Amino acid sequence: MSIEALKRQVADEFGTPAVVIDLDRVERNIARVQQLCDAARVANRPHIKTHKSPVLAKMQAAAGAKGITCQKLGEAEVMVEGGLDDILISYNLLGAEKMGRLGQLLKRATITVAADNPTVIEGLPQAAEIAGRPLGVVIECDTGRKRAGVETAKEAVELAKLIKESPGLRFEGFLFYPTEQSWPQTQRFYNEALKGVRALGLEPRMVSTGGTPNLPNMGKLEEATEHRAGTYIFNDRMMLACGAATPEDCALSVYATVVSRAAPERGILDSGSKTLTADTGALDDGFGLILEYPQAKIHAFAEEHGFLDLARSNARPKVGEVVRVVPNHVCVVVNMVDRLIAVRGDRIVDVLPVAARGRLA
Amino acid sequence: MSIEALKRQVADEFGTPAVVIDLDRVERNIARVQQLCDAARVANRPHIKTHKSPVLAKMQAAAGAKGITCQKLGEAEVMVEGGLDDILISYNLLGAEKMGRLGQLLKRATITVAADNPTVIEGLPQAAEIAGRPLGVVIECDTGRKRAGVETAKEAVELAKLIKESPGLRFEGFLFYPTEQSWPQTQRFYNEALKGVRALGLEPRMVSTGGTPNLPNMGKLEEATEHRAGTYIFNDRMMLACGAATPEDCALSVYATVVSRAAPERGILDSGSKTLTADTGALDDGFGLILEYPQAKIHAFAEEHGFLDLARSNARPKVGEVVRVVPNHVCVVVNMVDRLIAVRGDRIVDVLPVAARGRLA
Numbered sequence: 001m002s003i004e005a006l007k008r009q010v011a012d013e014f015g016t017p018a019v020v021i022d023l024d025r026v027e028r029n030i031a032r033v034q035q036l037c038d039a040a041r042v043a044n045r046p047h048i049k050t051h052k053s054p055v056l057a058k059m060q061a062a063a064g065a066k067g068i069t070c071q072k073l074g075e076a077e078v079m080v081e082g083g084l085d086d087i088l089i090s091y092n093l094l095g096a097e098k099m100g101r102l103g104q105l106l107k108r109a110t111i112t113v114a115a116d117n118p119t120v121i122e123g124l125p126q127a128a129e130i131a132g133r134p135l136g137v138v139i140e141c142d143t144g145r146k147r148a149g150v151e152t153a154k155e156a157v158e159l160a161k162l163i164k165e166s167p168g169l170r171f172e173g174f175l176f177y178p179t180e181q182s183w184p185q186t187q188r189f190y191n192e193a194l195k196g197v198r199a200l201g202l203e204p205r206m207v208s209t210g211g212t213p214n215l216p217n218m219g220k221l222e223e224a225t226e227h228r229a230g231t232y233i234f235n236d237r238m239m240l241a242c243g244a245a246t247p248e249d250c251a252l253s254v255y256a257t258v259v260s261r262a263a264p265e266r267g268i269l270d271s272g273s274k275t276l277t278a279d280t281g282a283l284d285d286g287f288g289l290i291l292e293y294p295q296a297k298i299h300a301f302a303e304e305h306g307f308l309d310l311a312r313s314n315a316r317p318k319v320g321e322v323v324r325v326v327p328n329h330v331c332v333v334v335n336m337v338d339r340l341i342a343v344r345g346d347r348i349v350d351v352l353p354v355a356a357r358g359r360l361a
Numbered sequence: 362m363s364i365e366a367l368k369r370q371v372a373d374e375f376g377t378p379a380v381v382i383d384l385d386r387v388e389r390n391i392a393r394v395q396q397l398c399d400a401a402r403v404a405n406r407p408h409i410k411t412h413k414s415p416v417l418a419k420m421q422a423a424a425g426a427k428g429i430t431c432q433k434l435g436e437a438e439v440m441v442e443g444g445l446d447d448i449l450i451s452y453n454l455l456g457a458e459k460m461g462r463l464g465q466l467l468k469r470a471t472i473t474v475a476a477d478n479p480t481v482i483e484g485l486p487q488a489a490e491i492a493g494r495p496l497g498v499v500i501e502c503d504t505g506r507k508r509a510g511v512e513t514a515k516e517a518v519e520l521a522k523l524i525k526e527s528p529g530l531r532f533e534g535f536l537f538y539p540t541e542q543s544w545p546q547t548q549r550f551y552n553e554a555l556k557g558v559r560a561l562g563l564e565p566r567m568v569s570t571g572g573t574p575n576l577p578n579m580g581k582l583e584e585a586t587e588h589r590a591g592t593y594i595f596n597d598r599m600m601l602a603c604g605a606a607t608p609e610d611c612a613l614s615v616y617a618t619v620v621s622r623a624a625p626e627r628g629i630l631d632s633g634s635k636t637l638t639a640d641t642g643a644l645d646d647g648f649g650l651i652l653e654y655p656q657a658k659i660h661a662f663a664e665e666h667g668f669l670d671l672a673r674s675n676a677r678p679k680v681g682e683v684v685r686v687v688p689n690h691v692c693v694v695v696n697m698v699d700r701l702i703a704v705r706g707d708r709i710v711d712v713l714p715v716a717a718r719g720r721l722a
Contacts, residue, residue, distance in 0.1 A: 015434075015458040049664060071665045073376075091665060092620040092629075094681055097376040116621050119680040147666055148621040148629050259453040260477050260509040268453075268509050274696050278640040279662075301640075303410060303692060304432045304452060305508055319480040320455055331664060335635050336696075 006346040007255060007322040013348070016257040016322060017271040019333065020341045023349060025251035026056065026233055033215065033232045034064045040219035040227075045069050045088060045208065047230030050331045052356035053340070054082020056233065067110075069210075069228040073101050078356035080109045088112045088208065090140070090175055090228065092120045092148060099123055103130025112136035112206065114175050116148050121162050121169070128168025136172040137163050138206055143189055144182040149175070153189050157196030164200060171197070173204030176221065177211055183220045190221060213244045236330035237289050238281035252340075253291065253324040254333065256306065258317045267317065269298065269306035271325065275336055276306060281328035288325040293317060298325070367707040368616060368683040374709070377618040377683060378632040380694065381702045384710060386612035387417065387594055394576065394593045395425045401580035401588075406430050406449060406569070408591030411692045413717035414701070415443020417594065428471075430571075430589040434462050439717035441470045449473045449569070451501070451536055451589065453481045453509060460484055464491025473497035473567065475536050477509050482523050482530070489529025497533040498524050499567055504550055505543040510536070514550050518557030525561060532558070534565030537582065538572055544581045551582060574605045597691035598650050599642035613701075614652065614685040615694065617667065619678045628678065630659065630667035632686065636697055637667060642689035649686040654678060659686070 001009075010018050037044035043066040048057050057068050057079055067086030070076040076087050086109070093102055093113055105111055106127055115121045115137055128135040139156045142149030150156050156174065163171045174193060178186035190207070197204065207224045209217070212231040218224070231238075234252040235245035254276060260268035276287050278301060286297040287306070295313035298306045306325075310316045317323060327333045334340070335357055342350035362370075371379050398405035404427040409418050418429050418440055428447030431437040437448050447470070454463055454474055466472055467488055476482045476498055489496040500517045503510030511517050517535065524532045535554060539547035551568070558565065568585045570578070573592040579585070592599070595613035596606035615637060621629035637648050639662060647658040648667070656674035659667045667686075671677045678684060688694045695701070696718055703711035 012457050015456065015462075092631075092680075094618055094620055094631075095376065096373050101376075116623060117680050120620070123681075142623055146623075146627065147663060147668065149623060151623055257455055259455055259481070262477060262503055262510060262512055263507075266507065270453075270455075273638070273640050273693055277634070278638060278693070279634055280639070302508060303696075307508065319453075319478050320484075332634055332639070335664075 001346045003346050006343060006348070007324070009348060010255050010341055011257065011322050014341055016255050017275045018255045018341050019252065019337045020255055020343055021234065021252045022344065023342050024344045025249065027059070029233050029235065029249055029251060030060055030063045033229060036215055036218065037227055038064065042209070042218050042224055043226035045226045045228045046233065047071070047210070047228045048075060048079060048356070050230035050233055051334060052078070052354045053352050054079055054084060054355055055352050057082065057084050060233070066226060069230070073098055073105070075356040076111065077101065077105060080105055082355065085109045088114070088138070088228065090114045092116060092140070094120055094123055096126070099126040100130065102127035106131035106133060106135055112138055112172050114138050114140040115159065116140040116150050118159065118162055121159060121166060125166050125168045134168055134170045136170050138172045138175045138208065140175040141189060141193070143176060143178060143186040145177055153192035153196060156193045157200070160197045160202055161200055164202060171202045173206035173208070173225070175208045177214070178209055178217055178221050179211070179214055180217055183217050186221055190223070212239060213242050215244065231330060234330045236281065237283060237326055237328045240289070241283055250326045252330050252334070253326050254288070255322055256325055258319055258321045258323065261319050265309070265311045267308040267310060269308060269323070269325070270304065271306045272304045273301040274303045275333070276301065276325065276327050277329070277332045277336060279329045279332045283328050288327050291324045291326065293323065362707045364707050367704060367709070368685070370709060371616050371702055372618065372683050375702055377616050378636045379616045379702050380613065380698045381616055381704055382595060382613045383705065384703050385705045386610065388420070390594050390596065390610055390612060391421055391424045394590060397576055397579065398588055399425065403570070403579050403585055404587035406587045406589045407594065408432070408571070408589045409436060409440060409717070411591035411594055412695060413439070413715045414713050415440055415445060415716055416713050418443065418445050421594070427587060430591070434459055434466070436717040437472065438462065438466060441466055443716065446470045449499070449589065451475045453477060453501070455481055455484055457487070460487040461491065463488035467492035467494060467496055473499055473533050475499050475501040476520065477501040477511050479520065479523055482520060482527060486527050486529045495529055495531045497531050499533045499536045499569065501536040502550060502554070504537060504539060504547040506538055514553035514557060517554040518561070521558045521563055522561055525563060532563045534567035534569070534586070536569045538575070539570055539578060539582050540572070540575055541578055544578050547582055551584070573600060574603050576605065592691060595691045597642065598644060598687055598689045601650070602644055611687045613691050613695070614687050615649070616683055617686055619669070619680055619682045619684065622680050626670065626672045628669040628671060630669060630684070630686070631665065633664050633666045634662040635664045636694070637662065637686065637688050638690070638693045638697060640690045640693045644689050649688050652685045652687065654684065
């Protein structure tokens with residue numbers, strides 16, 4: 001079967017928009033990053049926020065991943081339900097509702113959580129008490145991104161002390177996101193923090209780095225024990241733009257139909273902000289790469305309309321034509337759908353539920 | 362109970378982020394717009410893309426709406442399942458999969474669809490044949506928005522002729538979106554198109570205008586028979602910005618927790634692009650209005666992080682504090698969640714499923 005026939009089959013069986021992943025490419029991406037981690041002697045703890053599927057997480061584990069990373073409790077719950085274990089939730093979890101759920105989850109699996117402030121750490125013993133077993137805590141450290149994360153090694157050491165003194169908590173180590181620019185600064189931060197926690201009689205067991213764009217920096221932070229990358233399993237236009245992926249590494253595309261061509265230089269796709277999302281991925285050249293018409297630009301969205309600018313494209317699609325769009329940011333697109341159509345080459349082989357979608361918290 | 366106690370209760374029972382609607386305000390919004398339609402002698406056909414809930418659609422119908430508008434087949438299916446009838450799907454539907462579903466739906470309810478090109482019209486008889494009853498078709502006309510919609514009255518008349526000649530199709534009328542600026546142009550377009558279809562022996566039964574911001578323009582287009590507004594049921598920061606709503610009309614907010622305050626002038630909310638979405642609503646002042654800290658700005662997102670800039674805000678939240686965020690664009694936020702927490706004032710009264718969410722096509 002050809003790709004054209006596959007597109008027609010997907011459209012006929014599932015309708016468009018449809019989110020399609022190529023499992024051959026997924027497997028290649030999983031294997032490649034596992035090899036990179038092995039070569040850097042850093043354990044692989046892939047971030048499942050990208051796919052939210054226990055099926056895909058198990059493929060990552062089978063290829064050698066030590067554990068997985070989740071960004072929220074709801075994702076971790078679905079993964080434990082799906083048979084995964086050894087989970088890092090790289091997020092400040094707070095509040096009675098979350099502590100109750102975290103406690104129940106900790107009964108069933110090994111969980112480590114992140115914290116960057118005393119309020120979060122003071123709440124965590126509640127979960128450990130519910131579980132009747134210790135909860136591992138890593139300290140999230142900011143080294144330039146200005147998101148969550150303590151800003152100084154001194155604060156990190158203070159939090160390590162608080163963890164040490166908290167019933168049911170176990171100091172696990174540090175969470176970083178060192179980029180090409182920030183890893184030397186991260187190394188200095190880490191060296192100072194390490195000295196501080198050793199003075200408290202603590203030894204980090206987890207020193208985590210992150211990010212698909214930062215895979216080439218793996219191992220630059222001495223004593224890093226593991227890496228959490230997510231996007232690499234599918235890749236997207238952001239990864240193409242930063243050189244972290246080639247077009248052949250892009251395993252996910254949105255199949256969309258051209259539904260209107262009201263004027264020669266413009267058209268409408270049936271995929272708008274409720275499918276491809278308004279997330280530009282910090283690219284300033286429209287939303288998504290149309291594989292069949294790479295010169296065409298999706299320049300704006302309504303909720304169910306993608307506005308095509310065809311001025312730069314000599315080839316132009318007809319109404320009814322199905323095209324494949326590689327999104328700017330794949331993680332937020334997967335989050336919009338309840339299922340992924342799985343293909344190998346030009347053959348449909350499976351439908352995977354996005355099991356952890358809709359778990360808001 | 363106070364709003365502070367309500368916030369605590371929502372966080373304790375449901376966790377944050379949670380999407381909360383105030384049914385008292387919802388009812389006021391429904392009643393107000395129904396009155397505006399009645400006063401303009403225009404039937405009300407609210408667009409349910411905003412709420413995707415048959416429960417809320419029935420409240421709109423009970424208040425006097427003639428029917429409802431959907432943007433996709435999946436929404437219409439859920440609405441028919443929920444007991445609604447007389448549905449306009451204001452979208453070019455295409456392809457065998459959609460024609461099969463449309464045919465099944467047409468067996469169960471009165472459906473009108475939009476079309477702006479011959480390819481779409483040529484496919485529609487398949488649905489009518491499956492249903493064994495005629496399908497109403499309105500012609501979508503562009504009067505300045507450059508989205509879908511024929512650009513000239515001449516093209517509209519040609520499509521009307523094609524509908525007339527197509528087995529199982531019934532010409533219903535015209536779909537417009539006249540704004541404050543474009544309604545005179547729309548009137549000229551309509552006058553010419555009306556002349557043309559009358560020459561074919563056709564008479565429009567549906568002349569539809571749309572948009573919450575365009576409610577003040579209702580009735581300016583002579584012979585408009587109905588209006589489709591969606592956002593008014595909840596309103597949002599866009600509607601505040603364009604004067605279509607007051608703060609008291611905003612019926613939906615996202616309850617979010619401050620999870621990090623790594624530096625005095627910044628913080629992190631547990632609501633990022635997977636909750637509030639990257640849709641700016643064309644506002645250039647951050648994402649969302651924080652009711653408790655209106656001077657604070659959500660200046661960027663990660664997937665589960667909202668980046669707070671507190672520089673302009675004298676009052677600053679503590680870690681663990683729950684705040685309410687009115688999103689820039691409410692329709693895309695509802696689409697992210699599987700349930701809405703319904704309150705009246707400071708009391709939780711219900712949980713409504715967002716029944717039509719996740720129906721991609």
